[in-house]
Amino acid sequence: xxxxxxxxxxxxxxxxxxxxxxxxxxxxxxxxxxxxxxxxxxxxxxxxxxxxxxxxxxxxxxxxxxxxxxxxxxxxxxxxxxxxxxxxxxxxxxxxxxxxxxxxxxxxxxxxxxxxxxxxxxxxxxxxxxxxxxxxxxxxxxxxxxxxxxxxxxxxxxxxxxxxxxxxxxxxxxxxxxxxxxxxxxxxxxxxxxxxxxxxxxxxxxxxxxxxxxxxxxxxxxxxxxxxxxxxxxxxxxxxxxxxxxxxxxxxxxxxxxxxxxxxxxxxxxxxxxxxxxxxxxxxxxxxxxxxxxxxxxxxxxxxxxxxxxxxxxxxxxxxxxxxxxxxxxxxxxxxxxxxxxxxxxxxxxxxxxxxxxxxxxxxxxxxxxxxxxxxxxxxxxxxxxxxxxxxxxxxxxxxxxxxxxxxxxxxxxxxxxxxxxxxxxxxxxxxxxxxxxxxxxxxxxxxxxxxxxxxxxxxxxxxxxxxxxxxxxxxxxxxxxxxxxxxxxxxxxxxxxxxxxxxxxxxxxxxxxxxxxxxxxxxxxxxxxxxxxxxxxxxxxxxxxxxxxxxxxxxxxxxxxxxxxxxxxxxxxxxxxxxxxxxxxxxxxxxxxxxxxxxxxxxxxxxxxxxxxxxxxxxxxxxxxxxxxxxxxxxxxxxxxxxxxxx
Numbered sequence: 001x002x003x004x005x006x007x008x009x010x011x012x013x014x015x016x017x018x019x020x021x022x023x024x025x026x027x028x029x030x031x032x033x034x035x036x037x038x039x040x041x042x043x044x045x046x047x048x049x050x051x052x053x054x055x056x057x058x059x060x061x062x063x064x065x066x067x068x069x070x071x072x073x074x075x076x077x078x079x080x081x082x083x084x085x086x087x088x089x090x091x092x093x094x095x096x097x098x099x100x101x102x103x104x105x106x107x108x109x110x111x112x113x114x115x116x117x118x119x120x121x122x123x124x125x126x127x128x129x130x131x132x133x134x135x136x137x138x139x140x141x142x143x144x145x146x147x148x149x150x151x152x153x154x155x156x157x158x159x160x161x162x163x164x165x166x167x168x169x170x171x172x173x174x175x176x177x178x179x180x181x182x183x184x185x186x187x188x189x190x191x192x193x194x195x196x197x198x199x200x201x202x203x204x205x206x207x208x209x210x211x212x213x214x215x216x217x218x219x220x221x222x223x224x225x226x227x228x229x230x231x232x233x234x235x236x237x238x239x240x241x242x243x244x245x246x247x248x249x250x251x252x253x254x255x256x257x258x259x260x261x262x263x264x265x266x267x268x269x270x271x272x273x274x275x276x277x278x279x280x281x282x283x284x285x286x287x288x289x290x291x292x293x294x295x296x297x298x299x300x301x302x303x304x305x306x307x308x309x310x311x312x313x314x315x316x317x318x319x320x321x322x323x324x325x326x327x328x329x330x331x332x333x334x335x336x337x338x339x340x341x342x343x344x345x346x347x348x349x350x351x352x353x354x355x356x357x358x359x360x361x362x363x364x365x366x367x368x369x370x371x372x373x374x375x376x377x378x379x380x381x382x383x384x385x386x387x388x389x390x391x392x393x394x395x396x397x398x399x400x401x402x403x404x405x406x407x408x409x410x411x412x413x414x415x416x417x418x419x420x421x422x423x424x425x426x427x428x429x430x431x432x433x434x435x436x437x438x439x440x441x442x443x444x445x446x447x448x449x450x451x452x453x454x455x456x457x458x459x460x461x462x463x464x465x466x467x468x469x470x471x472x473x474x475x476x477x478x479x480x481x482x483x484x485x486x487x488x489x490x491x492x493x494x495x496x497x498x499x500x501x502x503x504x505x506x507x508x509x510x511x512x513x514x515x516x517x518x519x520x521x522x523x524x525x526x527x528x529x530x531x532x533x534x535x536x537x538x539x540x541x542x543x544x545x546x547x548x549x550x551x552x553x554x555x556x557x558x559x560x561x562x563x564x565x566x567x568x569x570x571x572x573x574x575x576x577x578x579x580x581x582x583x584x585x586x587x588x589x590x591x592x593x594x595x596x597x598x599x600x601x602x603x604x605x606x607x608x609x610x611x612x613x614x615x616x617x618x619x620x621x622x623x624x625x626x627x628x629x630x631x632x633x634x635x636x637x638x639x640x641x642x643x644x645x646x647x648x
Contacts, residue, residue: 021262035234054203139163206233213247277596372539388495
């Protein structure tokens, strides 16, 4: 296949542009990933660019995996350029230059989402004597926001000194770096360290989802460009939805002003959405007078599609209506459960998804239609079994992994508990040691902790004995380079007694290694540390899937049902720009996930747990979101619509 096979004219022009920086404005379904793939093929095959001179940065691990697979199918694995998330790229560069990073704990170890929530936040809450975990989370969010918007560089940096002191003490003992500071640390190193080196010279830098970059991310792109790279950025300001990490659509809007000689390469033909779906989405996008005007249109000769705005009396009638609609789509329209995606703005304490599950079991059990909800972001690696497996893998890589020791000592069935872990931390802090140093000292001399020492000593010797057996089983002095599948069987057998759980955790780890494009333990663990589950998505096959609207970005479905499209949730508590703009764009992204069928529901009132959520929590009254009140779409009774549609 040649680089331009089956490309539309505007796609071919974008894929083959060279000589200047370029901004590819790519609305939903216009073939952004296809063009990025073919551009890489064009550079290698037609321009003779060495693959290792090409760097492609994506926003999520899933996007990196998809682009990597597509390019590999065209060029082969031997001609694969460097494709990764921005955070993975930052971690890789920091690891390459770790001996020059005196301000970060060594060896460089990134705390993942579970460790941040269950170790770091909990410990600092205790150290500071705070009552609620949200108080600590807000302190870290502010610190992260300062990094992302470069507040420290502007002199606008006033963190709470007690918090900073507690955090610095805690990370000295546990030796971690936060994921949220990765890109900032890379940016600072590129600017301040003369000897800091990047991977081989980047001749062509491709940046996907440019609208999702925050100020710190943009500074890293600028630093790479300053070393001679030609920029090709792709994205859509209408799909900028990550304001919580200080991303803003102005990044892609101002790109032609920030760089000289920029060529705009718009993609105009949407091959995903039927015309009525795209028209409604464009109406919502046009409500932002500052958006970059585009001429996105559905490809010719498509059916108009089906769009309905459905009003229900309350959440119980709504859930029954959604179940009936799914039944109709499967029985009458010939869809399979995978074709249907239900999107929620929020699902606090699973208030929405739990009710849907109950109704689906009542109404659709005989059809074997299951509902899979992933609105909490949890995974088997967040459960005790999976977390222990991951911790053992980390100790095989580094026997002084402090967070891994902390996790195993707390989660394994022993007599240590929170009290023993706290005592170990206090002893480490008092002696000026790291956590694992203290663990080994207590294992050798249990009298250092009279109450918990014997239990700690037994645990450490048992864990160490297993690590030695596992290492012997793969005949490896350095498991860091061993394929993860060779390590998994003995670890899974030792840590997990339940067959189902063992299979679930093992398969997830193998799939994650495949997604990361690596088999070696060291690279695999680095990829986990650099990616956040908050923005990744996993779909359950053979099921109707329920996701939050944020997690639906990058996905498509034949039929989309947007539940609870009410002003109390969209925009919810947001009352000013830029937050309201984020909510409007989030709705636009959700609407454009649909290929052929789009159903939007809202209620006149909500009771019980759902009544307490959103703006004006406690008030049962609900109203349609302001972003659809003036849309060219008339609300109608959901019950009547579904009865008419499904029963003729």
